[in-house]
Amino acid sequence: MVHVQGYIANKSTEEPESVTAGRLLRIQVDRMLQRQRVPMAIAGDNATLTALQSMGHLHLWDRTVELHTNRALQTFIEGGLADQSAYGGGLRSREDSLSRVESRFGGKLRVQAHNSRNGSKVLKVFFLWKLLALASSPYSETLFVDNDVLVLNPLLVRDLLLRSLHLSDFVAITDPARPEAYTWEYYKKLQRSEQGANVMDSPPMYRRAVPPLCTALMAFRRTPSVEQLLLRAAARLALYMNPYDPTQRPFAFRVRQSDQEMLWFQLSAGEPDPLLRVFALPEEYLCPAYWPNHPLGNNNDLPYYHYIYAIAAGRTPTWSTRWGSYDCHATHFHHAEHHLANARPAIDPAVAERFHQRLGRRSTSLPSCHAPVSPLLTFANIGATQIRFPGRNCTHYVWSLAGAMPDGVLAKRSMKKEMRNFATRYRAGDFGDR
Numbered sequence: 151m152v153h154v155q156g157y158i159a160n161k162s163t164e165e166p167e168s169v170t171a172g173r174l175l176r177i178q179v180d181r182m183l184q185r186q187r188v189p190m191a192i193a194g195d196n197a198t199l200t201a202l203q204s205m206g207h208l209h210l211w212d213r214t215v216e217l218h219t220n221r222a223l224q225t226f227i228e229g230g231l232a233d234q235s236a237y238g239g240g241l242r243s244r245e246d247s248l249s250r251v252e253s254r255f256g257g258k259l260r261v262q263a264h265n266s267r268n269g270s271k272v273l274k275v276f277f278l279w280k281l282l283a284l285a286s287s288p289y290s291e292t293l294f295v296d297n298d299v300l301v302l303n304p305l306l307v308r309d310l311l312l313r314s315l316h317l318s319d320f321v322a323i324t325d326p327a328r329p330e331a332y333t334w335e336y337y338k339k340l341q342r343s344e345q346g347a348n349v350m351d352s353p354p355m356y357r358r359a360v361p362p363l364c365t366a367l368m369a370f371r372r373t374p375s376v377e378q379l380l381l382r383a384a385a386r387l388a389l390y391m392n393p394y395d396p397t398q399r400p401f402a403f404r405v406r407q408s409d410q411e412m413l414w415f416q417l418s419a420g421e422p423d424p425l426l427r428v429f430a431l432p433e434e435y436l437c438p439a440y441w442p443n444h445p446l447g448n449n450n451d452l453p454y455y456h457y458i459y460a461i462a463a464g465r466t467p468t469w470s471t472r473w474g475s476y477d478c479h480a481t482h483f484h485h486a487e488h489h490l491a492n493a494r495p496a497i498d499p500a501v502a503e504r505f506h507q508r509l510g511r512r513s514t515s516l517p518s519c520h521a522p523v524s525p526l527l528t529f530a531n532i533g534a535t536q537i538r539f540p541g542r543n544c545t546h547y548v549w550s551l552a553g554a555m556p557d558g559v560l561a562k563r564s565m566k567k568e569m570r571n572f573a574t575r576y577r578a579g580d581f582g583d584r
Contacts, residue, residue: 151211152276152283153194153202153297164487168192168297169207170509175295176210178304188307193283195219215286217279226388277408281384284368285377291315296366296482299436300509302466303479306435310369318429320370320379322363323436325410328356343403353395353405360418363428365410366482367436375426382420383412391415434469437478445494457481458490458497462504485509 153168172190179188193215194202202208284294291311295301314321329352330336343350356362370376386392387407392415395403405411417428439453453467457478460467468475490502 151190151192151295151297152217152280153192153198165511166202166205166207166297167484167486169202169205169210170485170511171295171297171299171301172207172210173510175301175307178301179307181304188311189213189289191215191288193217193279193286195279213288215283215288217283219275219279222279222282223275278384278387280365281380281387281409281412284370285380285384287370287372290372292368292370292372294365294368294370295480298484299366299480299482300461300485301480303477306479314429314431315369315371318427319373320368320376320426321429321431322365322368324430324433325362325364326433326438327352328362329354340401340403349404349406350395351406353398353403355395355397355405355414355418358397358418360414361430362410362414363430364436364438364482365413366438367480373425375423378423379413379416379420379426383409383416386412386415392419432476434476435479437467437469437481439481439483441484441489442493442495447495451495454483454493455497457483458485458505459501461508462501464508487511 151168151172153166172192176190179190189212190210191213192199192202192208192211195217199208199214199216208214284292287294293307293310301307310321339350340354343353352362387409390407392412393404393407395401395405396415396419437453437457439457440450442448442451442454444451453469457467461481467478467481469478470476485505487502487506490497490505
């Protein structure tokens with residue numbers, strides 16, 4: 151795991167995501183590999199490691215790898231590649247000296263000012279520290295998980311280390327955030343990206359026979375080929391070598407500057423390495439979800455609430471496609487207490503409390519007005535799914551999602567069945583373990 155000056159840096163007393171993920175990972179590892187203890191390590195800067203030590207959580211890891219981020223950032227500053235900014239510093243691009251950039255889209259010439267917040271001038275450098283930390287792994291075989299990844303399947307660690315790495319040197323999960331169909335909405339996203347208004351999270355280059363690999367869960371061997379892959383991806387990130395989608399010239403579609411994109415560029419455009427074996431697993435090995443912040447909800451919110459409610463009820467979340475539903479081996483979503491408290495539409499506090507208890511966190515105090523009573527489950531004629539949890543002496547809090555789900559009728563019916571089952575168990579107070 152890698153944790154560098156994250157949310158732990160503030161004065162909040164809530165448990166950091168890295169601690170929750172590390173504790174759950176340790177439980178799963180010790181449950182299956184009883185004969186041999188699998189060592190766990192965390193890489194971080196001195197401030198983060200000191201904070202974890204003071205909070206009494208550093209014992210979860212058998213080894214710490216200190217990253218001298220301040221010294222490294224100072225080297226970048228002296229070389230003219232970085233400047234002091236938010237998030238501990240930012241990496242400059244080659245175009246910082248330019249105040250305007252020409253762009254072409256649909257045959258029209260436009261001149262747009264650079265947007266420093268879209269990944270062109272300023273980069274959150276923890277992506278760079280992550281790549282360097284992975285290349286510095288002290289183990290011959292490494293399983294890496296992000297701080298917001300919850301490992302649910304006790305067989306996952308063993309299978310990745312003993313099975314996947316048996317036939318490969320670098321294992322990652324296929325990212326489901328791939329380019330959409332060429333609809334008008336996607337065309338407008340391309341236009342805004344080409345004009346410098348935003349960055350493409352799913353650029354068209356991911357259509358070109360090399361799919362995006364999510365770097366939140368990876369397993370790899372410490373071989374010269376893997377080390378070169380990680381270090382050269384870090385160099386591309388630090389030197390801002392790939393700001394645009396190379397498959398769409400002359401259009402300048404901006405791509406996100408992170409570890410995931412740079413690994414894609416190194417694999418697809420770097421010098422071929424016949425000794426590097428790469429293997430991609432399907433999405434259910436790392437079920438992702440967006441953190442919901444829209445008051446009315448949208449289709450992208452569905453997985454987040456499903457994961458929260460399923461884990462709270464003691465069930466394994468599932469990843470659904472038009473072909474069926476599959477048990478999640480791990481989940482990838484922000485699960486800190488402040489994330490659940492600030493999610494919109496709001497999550498029932500009683501469910502959030504049960505979720506935190508499932509993850510082994512300390513109990514959180516709930517306002518008396520949020521003492522839950524029986525939920526009211528309704529399905530509108532337009533197909534919208536809505537569940538209401540009336541509170542006592544306070545306003546209702548509502549969980550609602552649109553009915554036009556991306557995976558069609560099967561997903562909609564599965565969601566209705568899931569929520570009916572949850573409502574029945576909720577009324578009965580039954581959240582028994584599987």
